[in-house]
Amino acid sequence: MSTVATWPSQAEMWLDRKGKPAWIVAMVLGFIFFWPIGLALLAYMIWGKKMFKSQSACKSYSLTHGFKSSGNTAFDAYKADTLRRLQDEQEAFEAFLDRLRAAKDKSEFDQFMEDRARMAQDTPKPDTDGPAPAGA
Incomplete structure (x- = not known):
């Protein structure tokens, strides 16, 4: 498996280790640089229950x-x-x-x-x- 295919899961694991603030920062930066990325991260956080799960x-x-x-x-x-x-x-x-x-x-x-x-x-x-x- 190439590293190109695994970078999303590696990024997800890195953000999970950093916690909820890292997810929020990533989402805000996504909106700033390219709004569909921010929107996609927001949707993932909500439907993946990362935003509201303690x-x-x-x-x-x-x-x-x-x-x-x-x-x-x-x-x-x-x-x-x-x-x-x-x-x-x-x-x-x-x-x-x-x-x-x-x-x-x-x-x-x-x-x-x-x-x-x-x-x-x-x-x-x-x-x-x-x-x-x-x-x-």
């Missing part, structure tokens, strides 16, 4: 979908099982943290209510009956 979404997708196959079914099964187990452990840990936060919130609220009740008992209530009648 890096974290890519990582999350690859983690949940088990990456690509290694070609060895035993290893792929082991990898899928390990990833599933790690996902379950992460969910259990997040649930634990939620329970821990809820317990701390309840403890702080109970302490607030005790302090409030104690302050209500310590402060003397004003005499609302008024002075005693003179003839009583």
Whole structure:
């Protein structure tokens, strides 16, 4: 295969390594020098989902979908099982943290209510009956 035929894929890989700003710069330069190139890059970025796809979404997708196959079914099964187990452990840990936060919130609220009740008992209530009648 000649290098002439592979330069578009090499350019794409280079731009992918540089990230979204490189794609945007390439598109703007394409519009400046020859507008159909800029238009073609814009269309490729939109339909190729390069413009709106975040890096974290890519990582999350690859983690949940088990990456690509290694070609060895035993290893792929082991990898899928390990990833599933790690996902379950992460969910259990997040649930634990939620329970821990809820317990701390309840403890702080109970302490607030005790302090409030104690302050209500310590402060003397004003005499609302008024002075005693003179003839009583």
